[in-house]
Amino acid sequence: MRTIEIFDTTLRDGEQSPGVNISTNEKVEIALQLEKLGVTRIEAGFAAASPGDQKSVAEVAKRVKNSTIVSLARSVKSDMDKAYEALRHAQNACLHVFLATSPIHREHKLRMSKEQVVEKAVEAVTYAKKYFSEVQFSAEDAARTEIDFLAEVVAAVIKAGATTVNLPDTVGYMTPLQYGNIFREMRERVPGIERVRLSCHCHDDLGMAVANSLAAVEAGATQVEGTINGIGERAGNAALEEVALALETRKDFYQATTKMQLKEIARTSQLVSRLTGMIVPGNKAVVGANAFAHESGIHQDGVLKEATTYEIIRPESVGFKSNKLVLGKHSGRHAFKEKLVELGYHLEQEEVDTAFAAFKELCDKKKEISDDDILALVDAKMVRGAEMYRLESVQLSYGNLSVPTASVRLVRADGSVCEEAACGNGSVDSIYKAIDRATGEDVTLADYKILSVTQGQDALGEVFVRLQQGDLTVSGRGVSTDVLEASAIAYVRAINKIFERRGEVLVGAAN
Numbered sequence: 001m002r003t004i005e006i007f008d009t010t011l012r013d014g015e016q017s018p019g020v021n022i023s024t025n026e027k028v029e030i031a032l033q034l035e036k037l038g039v040t041r042i043e044a045g046f047a048a049a050s051p052g053d054q055k056s057v058a059e060v061a062k063r064v065k066n067s068t069i070v071s072l073a074r075s076v077k078s079d080m081d082k083a084y085e086a087l088r089h090a091q092n093a094c095l096h097v098f099l100a101t102s103p104i105h106r107e108h109k110l111r112m113s114k115e116q117v118v119e120k121a122v123e124a125v126t127y128a129k130k131y132f133s134e135v136q137f138s139a140e141d142a143a144r145t146e147i148d149f150l151a152e153v154v155a156a157v158i159k160a161g162a163t164t165v166n167l168p169d170t171v172g173y174m175t176p177l178q179y180g181n182i183f184r185e186m187r188e189r190v191p192g193i194e195r196v197r198l199s200c201h202c203h204d205d206l207g208m209a210v211a212n213s214l215a216a217v218e219a220g221a222t223q224v225e226g227t228i229n230g231i232g233e234r235a236g237n238a239a240l241e242e243v244a245l246a247l248e249t250r251k252d253f254y255q256a257t258t259k260m261q262l263k264e265i266a267r268t269s270q271l272v273s274r275l276t277g278m279i280v281p282g283n284k285a286v287v288g289a290n291a292f293a294h295e296s297g298i299h300q301d302g303v304l305k306e307a308t309t310y311e312i313i314r315p316e317s318v319g320f321k322s323n324k325l326v327l328g329k330h331s332g333r334h335a336f337k338e339k340l341v342e343l344g345y346h347l348e349q350e351e352v353d354t355a356f357a358a359f360k361e362l363c364d365k366k367k368e369i370s371d372d373d374i375l376a377l378v379d380a381k382m383v384r385g386a387e388m389y390r391l392e393s394v395q396l397s398y399g400n401l402s403v404p405t406a407s408v409r410l411v412r413a414d415g416s417v418c419e420e421a422a423c424g425n426g427s428v429d430s431i432y433k434a435i436d437r438a439t440g441e442d443v444t445l446a447d448y449k450i451l452s453v454t455q456g457q458d459a460l461g462e463v464f465v466r467l468q469q470g471d472l473t474v475s476g477r478g479v480s481t482d483v484l485e486a487s488a489i490a491y492v493r494a495i496n497k498i499f500e501r502r503g504e505v506l507v508g509a510a511n
């Protein structure tokens with residue numbers, strides 16, 4: 001089994017994400033977490049970019065002990081001098097010097113011939129070696145470089161003393177097969193290449209950064225570069241947590257592993273997201289909020305019976321507490337019952353079925369069902385005595401210049417129907433007057449409270465009412481995604497309690 005070294009560039013290439021600017025203290029905090037995560041190298045910045053970047057590299061170099069600290073530098077002496085200054089106090093340091101090799105970059109950006117590129121690369125590595133025993137050379141845009149010329153540059157920098165050679169797919173142009181072939185070609189063509197670390201660095205412009213990195217590993221790369229959560233220039237870099245998990249989960253195939261402490265992945269991802277402001281998409285592999293969430297009934301049933309039916313990674317193995325069964329309209333009875341037990345309900349099958357039917361109705365109105373929704377729903381369905389009246393429908397005509405008018409349709413316990421309409425001072429008042437007419441009851445509304453049980457625009461609204469009739473005081477509670485419907489339900493339930501309290505016999509129970 002080979003051990004692949006992990007080179008983390010969250011603090012350098014990751015910080016090249018538009019809009020991201022990480023302070024020195026934040027960089028130190030992330031670097032210490034990366035050290036815990038067990039990455040081999042931490043690229044702390046580009047010391048020559050600004051005094052702030054130089055300071056950050058220096059602080060990280062002072063604080064981190066177990067990972068090698070790296071600074072990037074152009075093949076320019078003044079850049080390398082600044083990197084040296086920043087890295088002086090590091091326990092283990094590496095200078096990362098780069099120069100583009102592809103025809104596009106040579107012609108348009110550097111305006112250099114092939115000969116000048118080789119000469120400058122060798123000169124830079126030779127200069128760097130005066131200060132550093134570890135020197136990484138990156139042939140920027142290696143992936144679009146003529147293969148013969150790339151082999152020439154790689155051979156020359158190894159001869160000059162580079163200890164790591166990195167072959168980046170700077171613009172994310174490669175397919176896995178093509179990128180792997182570059183590594184195969186270099187290993188065949190360049191004598192002595194086996195003595196240096198061979199590194200890959202992939203960008204995600206075509207969504208293939210992780211696949212390309214793994215292809216490089218298959219083809220002999222010994223180091224993978226990337227960032228936490230895949231952040232970085234443009235579409236970002238290879239997400240290191242994905243690379244590590246692919247190697248771990250498919251050890252059988254890759255025959256390679258890393259020294260990463262996988263249990264630290266969740267914490268690292270959350271820290272990077274918080275300090276960079278780069279939100280992790282819900283469906284992101286390994287660290288997204290949905291990566292271990294199951295929504296559909298068939299999957300939930302499978303996972304409850306045996307997690308490996310639908311999970312190839314144990315959430316605990318990457319630092320999450322557990323998987324999640326998200327209740328929604330695709331969920332089935334198994335998951336619903338499991339949730340009820342988790343919430344402390346032990347219901348008979350018939351009650352579960354009743355609550356499940358109500359749950360499915362709610363799902364059609366609401367995207368995601370929270371624990372509070374379930375509590376409110378079960379409470380509303382189960383904790384209820386026999387009823388004299390059931391609200392079948394409520395309709396409202398409302399305009400800011402007209403008097404609100406409500407009509408209600410109630411079903412009595414004996415199955416008969418009563419329908420009434422009324423105007424009122426407001427929507428709720430008109431509904432309550434219509435219910436009074438329909439039931440023939442003379443009651444006083446002593447209290448009315450409205451609460452949002454759950455969060456979001458489609459939250460459940462909960463209404464409490466207190467009614468008085470002579471010496472009798474009763475209360476009622478209604479829950480619905482519509483507060484007016486909740487108001488009507490609460491009122492009808494309170495009226496039912498008046499009948500109960502008066503001891504009037506109910507013929508069958510409407511529900």
Ligand SMILES: CC(=O)SCCNC(=O)CCNC(=O)[C@H](O)C(C)(C)COP(=O)(O)OP(=O)(O)OC[C@H]1O[C@@H](n2cnc3c(N)ncnc32)[C@H](O)[C@@H]1OP(=O)(O)O
Binds near residue numbers: 073100
């Ligand atoms: C693929 C990558 O991610 S590479 C890393 C990218 N990261 C960054 O660029 C962040 C830090 N960069 C910076 O702060 C600035 O670009 C600096 C300080 C490095 C340089 O700033 P300036 O001197 O103002 O130059 P500017 O950035 O405008 O242009 C880059 C110059 O470096 C040259 N250059 C680019 N790469 C290299 C290299 N590897 N080695 C030597 N020279 C290089 C360019 O050809 C250009 O030279 P020119 O001025 O002769 O045309």
Ligand SMILES: CC(C)C(=O)C(=O)O
Binds near residue numbers: 013072171
């Ligand atoms: C400097 C190199 C490694 C780089 O970031 C790239 O080529 O994308």
